[in-house]
Amino acid sequence: MKISPAILFILVTLSVCHFSCGRDNFVKKFGIRLDRNFDVPAGLDYIDAHYFVLSEISTFYDQIIAQEAVPDGATISLVPEKAVITSLYNNVDFDFVDKVSVRIYTNNNPDDKAEAFYIEYIPNTVDGELQLIPTSFEALPFLKSGLVNAEVRFFFKRTTPQVLNLRIVMDFRGTY
DSSP states (O other): OOOHHHHHHHHHHHHHHHHHHTTTOOOOHHHHHEEEEEEEOOOSSSSOOOEEEEEEEEEEEHHHHHTTTTOOHHHOOOEEEEEEEEEEHHHHHHHEEEEEEEEOOSSSSSSSOOOEEEESOOOOBSSSEEEEOOOOOHHHHHHSHHHHHHEEEESSOOOOOOOOEEEEEEEEEOOO
């Protein structure tokens, strides 16, 4: 039985994709979770960006490294994995939010703010939570000091309808 070159090429391509696709080169060995509650006042306009600074969030970096038994001298890498903003007390419809950006920085260098998470073009049917998109940068220099600050920037489609009691949870994945 003779196999045509086109079919052979397709079979080889599919087998290569099967064995190589879907493997994550960045295996999660440990994680760091940052969370903080904050309030967004009612009546904020839709013309300006609105910033909410979440100061001195504990990273528990040293405790996590010790708990995970990371070898001394190991090269550690931390990258943003996922983040979510939720309403604490009532199911807020986030349809009035246009864009969100979360930047992290340290007290040692407050001018160096790295964007860790964002979301743009939020649909009108978002209920209860905003799932943010992680960026790809090395967050270790920001998280290893034990304390980090976060700046949450909102752009609104229309005026905020009520006081919002929100919670942000940011997860970073680490490997060594």
